Amino acid sequence: MKQAFQSPSGILLALILAIAFIGPLLPLADPLAMDVAARFGGPSAAHPLGQDEYGRDLLSRLVHALRSAILISGGAAMISAVIGVSVGVVAGYVRGFSEALSMRVMDVILCFPPLLLAMLAATLYGAGPSTLVPVLALVFVPSFTRVAHASVMTVRGQDYVDATRLMGASATRIIFRTILPNIVGPLFVQFSFVVVMSVILESGLSFLGLGVLPPQPSLGMMIGTARSTFAQEPWLLLAPCLSLIVLVLVLNAFCDHLRQLFDPRRESGA
Amino acid sequence: MSRNRENMTVTQSAEHPLLQVQGLTVGFRRGGQWNDVVRDVGFSVSGGETLAIVGESGSGKSVTSMALMQLLPRDNSRISGQALFRGIDLLQLDERQMERIRGDRISMIFQEPMTSLNPVMTIGAQIAESILTHRRIGKAEARAEALAMMDRVRIPSAKSRYDDFPHQFSGGMRQRVMIAAALACQPDLLIADEPTTALDVTIQAQVLDLIKELQAESGMGVIFITHDMGVVAEVSDRTLVMYHGDVIESGTTEQIFRRPAKAYTSALLSAVPRLGSMTGNAVPTPYPVFDIASGKLREPGPRPNTLREGPPYLLQVSDLSKRFAIQSKLLKRTIARVHAVEGVSFTLRQGETLSIVGESGCGKSTTGKLITGLHDRDEGRVVLAGRELGAIPAVERAHDIQMIFQDPYASLNPRLRIGEAITEPLRIHGKASATEQREIAASLLTRVGLQPEMAGRYPHEFSGGQRQRICVARALVMKPKVIVADEAVSALDVTMKTQVVNLMMDLQQEMGLGFVFISHDMAVVERISHRIAVMYLGEIVEIGPRAAIFENPRHPYTRRLLGAVPVPDPARRHQRGAAVVTELRSPVRPPDYRRPVRRYLEISDDHFVLDSGEDWQ
Numbered sequence: 001m002k003q004a005f006q007s008p009s010g011i012l013l014a015l016i017l018a019i020a021f022i023g024p025l026l027p028l029a030d031p032l033a034m035d036v037a038a039r040f041g042g043p044s045a046a047h048p049l050g051q052d053e054y055g056r057d058l059l060s061r062l063v064h065a066l067r068s069a070i071l072i073s074g075g076a077a078m079i080s081a082v083i084g085v086s087v088g089v090v091a092g093y094v095r096g097f098s099e100a101l102s103m104r105v106m107d108v109i110l111c112f113p114p115l116l117l118a119m120l121a122a123t124l125y126g127a128g129p130s131t132l133v134p135v136l137a138l139v140f141v142p143s144f145t146r147v148a149h150a151s152v153m154t155v156r157g158q159d160y161v162d163a164t165r166l167m168g169a170s171a172t173r174i175i176f177r178t179i180l181p182n183i184v185g186p187l188f189v190q191f192s193f194v195v196v197m198s199v200i201l202e203s204g205l206s207f208l209g210l211g212v213l214p215p216q217p218s219l220g221m222m223i224g225t226a227r228s229t230f231a232q233e234p235w236l237l238l239a240p241c242l243s244l245i246v247l248v249l250v251l252n253a254f255c256d257h258l259r260q261l262f263d264p265r266r267e268s269g270a
Numbered sequence: 271m272s273r274n275r276e277n278m279t280v281t282q283s284a285e286h287p288l289l290q291v292q293g294l295t296v297g298f299r300r301g302g303q304w305n306d307v308v309r310d311v312g313f314s315v316s317g318g319e320t321l322a323i324v325g326e327s328g329s330g331k332s333v334t335s336m337a338l339m340q341l342l343p344r345d346n347s348r349i350s351g352q353a354l355f356r357g358i359d360l361l362q363l364d365e366r367q368m369e370r371i372r373g374d375r376i377s378m379i380f381q382e383p384m385t386s387l388n389p390v391m392t393i394g395a396q397i398a399e400s401i402l403t404h405r406r407i408g409k410a411e412a413r414a415e416a417l418a419m420m421d422r423v424r425i426p427s428a429k430s431r432y433d434d435f436p437h438q439f440s441g442g443m444r445q446r447v448m449i450a451a452a453l454a455c456q457p458d459l460l461i462a463d464e465p466t467t468a469l470d471v472t473i474q475a476q477v478l479d480l481i482k483e484l485q486a487e488s489g490m491g492v493i494f495i496t497h498d499m500g501v502v503a504e505v506s507d508r509t510l511v512m513y514h515g516d517v518i519e520s521g522t523t524e525q526i527f528r529r530p531a532k533a534y535t536s537a538l539l540s541a542v543p544r545l546g547s548m549t550g551n552a553v554p555t556p557y558p559v560f561d562i563a564s565g566k567l568r569e570p571g572p573r574p575n576t577l578r579e580g581p582p583y584l585l586q587v588s589d590l591s592k593r594f595a596i597q598s599k600l601l602k603r604t605i606a607r608v609h610a611v612e613g614v615s616f617t618l619r620q621g622e623t624l625s626i627v628g629e630s631g632c633g634k635s636t637t638g639k640l641i642t643g644l645h646d647r648d649e650g651r652v653v654l655a656g657r658e659l660g661a662i663p664a665v666e667r668a669h670d671i672q673m674i675f676q677d678p679y680a681s682l683n684p685r686l687r688i689g690e691a692i693t694e695p696l697r698i699h700g701k702a703s704a705t706e707q708r709e710i711a712a713s714l715l716t717r718v719g720l721q722p723e724m725a726g727r728y729p730h731e732f733s734g735g736q737r738q739r740i741c742v743a744r745a746l747v748m749k750p751k752v753i754v755a756d757e758a759v760s761a762l763d764v765t766m767k768t769q770v771v772n773l774m775m776d777l778q779q780e781m782g783l784g785f786v787f788i789s790h791d792m793a794v795v796e797r798i799s800h801r802i803a804v805m806y807l808g809e810i811v812e813i814g815p816r817a818a819i820f821e822n823p824r825h826p827y828t829r830r831l832l833g834a835v836p837v838p839d840p841a842r843r844h845q846r847g848a849a850v851v852t853e854l855r856s857p858v859r860p861p862d863y864r865r866p867v868r869r870y871l872e873i874s875d876d877h878f879v880l881d882s883g884e885d886w887q
Contacts, residue, residue: 158680159680159681160680160683162644162675162681163673163675163744164698165644165664166668166671166672166673167668167672167695167698167699168663168665168667168668168695168698168699169694169698170664181683182683182684182685
């Protein structure tokens, strides 16, 4: 774990996380406070990055948007990891009917394009984070199930699992104490990929107005509304775009780094 | 054939050897540092001559051959020295020039016939490809030559198998294909890197014979890399012994076998299992231990027999059967069954070692898994320490039977420190406090010849032999009555093998353990067993006391198995009869197959042989 953050991408990610979570505690302007008189105001001491079309502080909005992007996608990834891994591990270990059933259900979920599924849910249950998180979680469950299932299949064939069975260990003990520790590598990598995907999907939905509800700031929504005033004030569009690009690139680089760390050929061991 | 070769050796080696290597040093970069793994190696090979390079894993024998062929990654390896091949220094050639030599003038065959063929190309195409790469001839011509090559390596019905894919061939046949591809361009020098290590003994004997015959036909030089002194005695004219990257001894094979100059060579030779070395010994006897420091061979003292006659039996197995269904893809109907184990019966007494021998696919490992309860049996009864196997709860069964697996790398959980791995059963059963666990781990580690301080390390920090001792320690922690050892020493180097076998025999002496020792290695089996069961296609074809099986084998398959074991004595190499080209038959049967009624004939007291009728006439 230590090694994971001892890399350029790890340091950058730590920095972004720090900004997103400590940012709201800093003496920044209220991201929701409007000041229509000073709309499109340029950078000043009170508003380092300027003001948007309602005169709200851009820097403060970016920090809050970053925070909600990370919370929503991180939370969704967490939920789908818990569900997906449990289903995958049970399917891979128990086999038989439960395996066939759960893997086919996952195939059905995979058939829906993620964006369409999310739009459907948002229309049915209304937009907002309380719909967004479960929908994102549902969309990514199959990816975890498949990775967990495949890894369990490899590990359960190893002699040390048979050896543990011969010691008289119960199925639960074998799953939690023998198999799970040996498949965390690929699962961890999958988790970081899913976070990246959720960030992209979340901003896409917010861009369409199906994600985070206004006036709460979100990167996708900020990009969406700034389109109309692009000619007048290009920076309002560029700033959230750049933030999104940096976030995704850093997360991607971090994923690659993690994947290398867990590569079995590295003989990572401990 | 042999006279022919001697003539050639004399005439050619005197004038100009085919390959002359001097001062070959190979280094690898690890981190920022250069590590020499092969130091100052020198040898020469003439046409028609076979040079064996012997050593245990890590001795640098394979690296030497890879360096000669320039197959090592150029960016993190460093090669110096000289390797004159017909007057050209191989080490000075660039990649383009080397490509013209590789496969054409010098060919190589590798250990793993399963992975060294391209799975998506037909056998014939792969042989033809190696011809087409080096010669400007038409496709039809290449096909004809490839067919001729397949005939030369004695692949039966070559014409009809030309368009088969590698997975349709058995391991031995694949190695023949590899040899055909390697020899297709009639190279002057063949480098064979452990070509028979992955093969069964009867198949190994056939492949060794084949290489010798082809060498006699074409007069090529052969460099034979192996760890098996038995194979060395069988094939090589001269031998080079490597240890940790240095050549420690070289000379004619006869010299090395008769008067080894270095203590390590003697140790290696003393570790070679010799069939027949136990004749006249009533009880299993540990290997003599070679003390490298004093250079003396320490023979084990006489031993009391650990076997206790008569009941209570540790294991009573009767009519055990296991079949695996092969299902059709679409409708999941059973289209055939693998009859892995068929009507197997035996008993194991206290302090007894029963060996189950046979070649791959004979059902010996499945039998092991059935009696430990890892597989469910289809038919038959297993009575373990007086109780029906199915009636014993898993938790209690752990006190009765434990297992040691073949692959010491796969049988230890990579995420557990070895101290934890050894005491894991105690935690499962909630038997001991943390301090007690530490004490038990420490004492068991000492018992299997490791240091107690090692308890905190992870499995990947240990060698194969050490890991296998750890597995032995783990099997012992529950104080079981029976231990099933499934090919437990097959993956180990010879010196490690003798140590683990001796350890197992000492433990049997101390604790009165019963062993079911599953192995394909007849020489180790002869050392360790009280009784032996020979399995073929899922059935026991012969079972009896060790002396009876080795001195009076009755079943044709037992005889074939014994006859195929290499004799580690160069003087006796031509005594073995030519092996017939055979393949192991498969135990796959149609769904309506009924096993014919089998009869066992009692040859002498406790020695039974299967009356298999016409199959073996």
